[in-house]
Amino acid sequence: xxxxxxxxxxxxxxxxxxxxxxxxxxxxxxxxxxxxxxxxxxxxxxxxxxxxxxxxxxxxxxxxxxxxxxxxxxxxxxxxxxxxxxxxxxxxxxxxxxxxxxxxxxxxxxxxxxxxxxxxxxxxxxxxxxxxxxxxxxxxxxxxxxxxxxxxxxxxxxxxxxxxxxxxxxxxxxxxxxxxxxxxxxxxxxxxxxxxxxxxxxxxxxxxxxxxxxxxxxxxxxxxxxxxxxxxxxxxxxxxxxxxxxxxxxxxxxxxxxxxxxxxxxxxxxxxxxxxxxxxxxxxxxxxxxxxxxxxxxxxxxxxxxxxxxxxxxxxxxxxxxxxxxxxxxxxxxxxxxxxxxxxxxxxxxxxxxxxxxxxxxxxxxxxxxxxxxxxxxxxxxxxxxxxx
Numbered sequence: 001x002x003x004x005x006x007x008x009x010x011x012x013x014x015x016x017x018x019x020x021x022x023x024x025x026x027x028x029x030x031x032x033x034x035x036x037x038x039x040x041x042x043x044x045x046x047x048x049x050x051x052x053x054x055x056x057x058x059x060x061x062x063x064x065x066x067x068x069x070x071x072x073x074x075x076x077x078x079x080x081x082x083x084x085x086x087x088x089x090x091x092x093x094x095x096x097x098x099x100x101x102x103x104x105x106x107x108x109x110x111x112x113x114x115x116x117x118x119x120x121x122x123x124x125x126x127x128x129x130x131x132x133x134x135x136x137x138x139x140x141x142x143x144x145x146x147x148x149x150x151x152x153x154x155x156x157x158x159x160x161x162x163x164x165x166x167x168x169x170x171x172x173x174x175x176x177x178x179x180x181x182x183x184x185x186x187x188x189x190x191x192x193x194x195x196x197x198x199x200x201x202x203x204x205x206x207x208x209x210x211x212x213x214x215x216x217x218x219x220x221x222x223x224x225x226x227x228x229x230x231x232x233x234x235x236x237x238x239x240x241x242x243x244x245x246x247x248x249x250x251x252x253x254x255x256x257x258x259x260x261x262x263x264x265x266x267x268x269x270x271x272x273x274x275x276x277x278x279x280x281x282x283x284x285x286x287x288x289x290x291x292x293x294x295x296x297x298x299x300x301x302x303x304x305x306x307x308x309x310x311x312x313x314x315x316x317x318x319x320x321x322x323x324x325x326x327x328x329x330x331x332x333x334x335x336x337x338x339x340x341x342x343x344x345x346x347x348x349x350x351x352x353x354x355x356x357x358x359x360x361x362x363x364x365x366x367x368x369x370x371x372x373x374x375x376x377x378x379x380x381x382x383x384x385x386x387x388x389x
Contacts, residue, residue, distance in 0.1 A: 036158045039122040039151065040144040046117075049164025054110055056102050056120035056127060059321075061085060063147035063159055065358045066176075066322065067169040074113040075099050104131045107138055117141035117162070148321040151215075153177060176357065180325045183343060184222055187328055190340045196225040197259040197310070197335070200251070202298065204265045204286050205316070207243045209251075209298070214239035219324055220262065223332050228257045243290070243298050251298060258303040260335060261311040263290060264319045267368050279371065283380050286313040287373045301375070309374025310335065318369055322359065326350060334370045334384055351388050 034046040054075040055061050061083055064070040073087045077099040082088060091097040096112070099105040102125045110118065118135055120126045122144045127135070132142040143162065145155045156176075160169040201210040201220055210216040211229040213236040221227065232250040234241045241247045251258070263286040290298045291311060305311050312334065318327035329346055332338055343349050353359065370384035 034162060034164070036143075036161055038144045038158065039146050039155065042144070044141060044143050044162070046141070046162060050116050050162050052114050052116050054099065054105065054113075054115045054118045056099075056105070056118065057125045058083075059121065059146060059148040060119045060159075062322070062359065063156060067156065067160055067163075067166075067172055068358070069160075069163050069166065069169055072163065074115050075105070075109060077101060077105065102126055103128050107131075107134050107140070110135065110140055111138060115140055117143050119143045119145060119159075121146055149216075152321045152324065172357070176322075183325045183329065183340075186340050186342055187222060187325075187332060190332070190338050191223060191336070194336065194338070196223070198226045198228055198257050199224040199260040199262060200228040200258050200299070200305075202243075202261065202263045202286075202290055203240055204263050204289070204313075206240065207289075208240035209234075209243060209247060211236050211239065211241055213237075216264075216320055219320070219328065223328055223336070224260065226257075228254055231257055248296070248298055252300070255300060255303050258299060258305045259308070259310060261291070261299055261303075261305045262319070262331070263287070263311070263313045264316050265313045267313070267315045267371075279380050279382065282313055282368070282371050283373070286371070287311065287378075287380055291373065305374070307375050309372060309376050311373040313371040313373070313380070315367060315369045322357070323350075323353070326353060330369055330384055334372070346384075347386055347388075350386055354388075 034049065036044050038044050051072055052074045053072050055064070055073055056077055058078040058081045061070060061073060061076065061078060064073065065083060065085070070083070070085045073085055075097050076085075076087055087097050096106070096109045099109065102120075105118065105127060118127065118140060120142065126144065127142060135142050145158060147155045147159065153173075156173050160166070160173060163169065199220055201216055202208070203210060203216075209229060210220075210227070211234055212227050216239070217227045217229075228251065229241070231254040234247060234250050265282060265286040267282055291301075291306065293301050299305065299311070301307075312331070314327065314331065317323055318330060320327070326346075326349060329340060329343055329349065332340065333346060367386045368382045368384075369386050370382070371380045372383045373380045
């Protein structure tokens with residue numbers, strides 16, 4: 001059996017095992033080459049699996065830790081985050097292992113440590129184009145993968161592939177996807193017979209709305225009825241619509257449909273030993289920016305969401321990416337007050353997930369996951385605090 005036939009057979013077998021997955025085997029790959037299309041829609045060709053890489057932003061090393069391939073990281077930069085990888089230990093004596101910037105990492109340093117590829121996000125906190133050109137002129141591939149958000153499954157498989165699809169990584173991805181699908185199925189079962197709300201999902205850091213073409217919208221429709229943007233004529237050529245006068249006017253015309261608002265927010269706030277205490281920070285980053293009486297606000301106080309106290313600021317990390325299915329579980333608990341058979345102890349679900357997939361370093365032992373706002377509580381309160389078991 002030649003390589004082409006084997007690749008086709010492998011795709012058929014895997015498609016049966018995991019419906020809906022995106023597989024990255026390429027029938028046109030020449031023997032001995034690895035080909036993917038990265039997040040910037042650029043074709044990446046490798047003569048052999050990667051063994052030494054540099055990474056930018058925390059999402060890539062987090063995904064590599066999950067797949068047990070983080071020992072390939074030679075150099076890095078992800079702000080003040082610490083993951084306990086070997087390169088961080090080496091940094092204590094070889095201080096240039098920490099590249100010190102997202103935008104213009106030293107090509108000389110990358111060459112010093114024989115880095116074969118730099119793996120970084122697509123658009124934000126990532127290498128500049130001139131830096132990418134300098135890398136490629138020196139034989140260093142630049143591979144752009146978000147490893148987060150709506151493309152998480154696709155990116156995990158691409159990441160595994162460029163490292164030669166090690167058996168452990170392939171197994172982890174298959175198990176993760178199976179567990180994700182099982183949880184989503186249980187969530188759907190728990191909602192049978194319940195009336196579902198229409199929702200509006202806001203991407204806080206990008207001041208935009210998720211429309212019906214986004215995977216975020218598809219994920220949220222697991223537990224809600226319709227995305228409110230479906231009642232409008234907002235364009236869906238992109239997965240989000242910027243919050244501006246046009247989108248605000250469109251939403252204002254269907255404000256009576258806005259039953260639940262989900263604001264995807266980074267809850268970086270000060271904590272004491274027991275509880276989150278800086279609700280003012282979260283309010284200013286979410287509720288205060290998008291909700292109010294003013295005509296320049298996306299959601300007005302006339303909306304059912306405001307009147308019924310169903311405006312939620314949701315920690316960005318659980319609303320998509322690796323934790324997306326667990327985010328559904330948390331939101332379901334807070335919005336509908338419904339427990340899901342087999343997943344009633346959500347803290348334990350999160351703790352088990354972090355331990356199994358080596359994610360504990362990424363989130364710490366306490367996280368304020370959901371804040372609630374509305375007519376009776378305009379100042380907001382944390383209604384779901386994860387505490388590690």
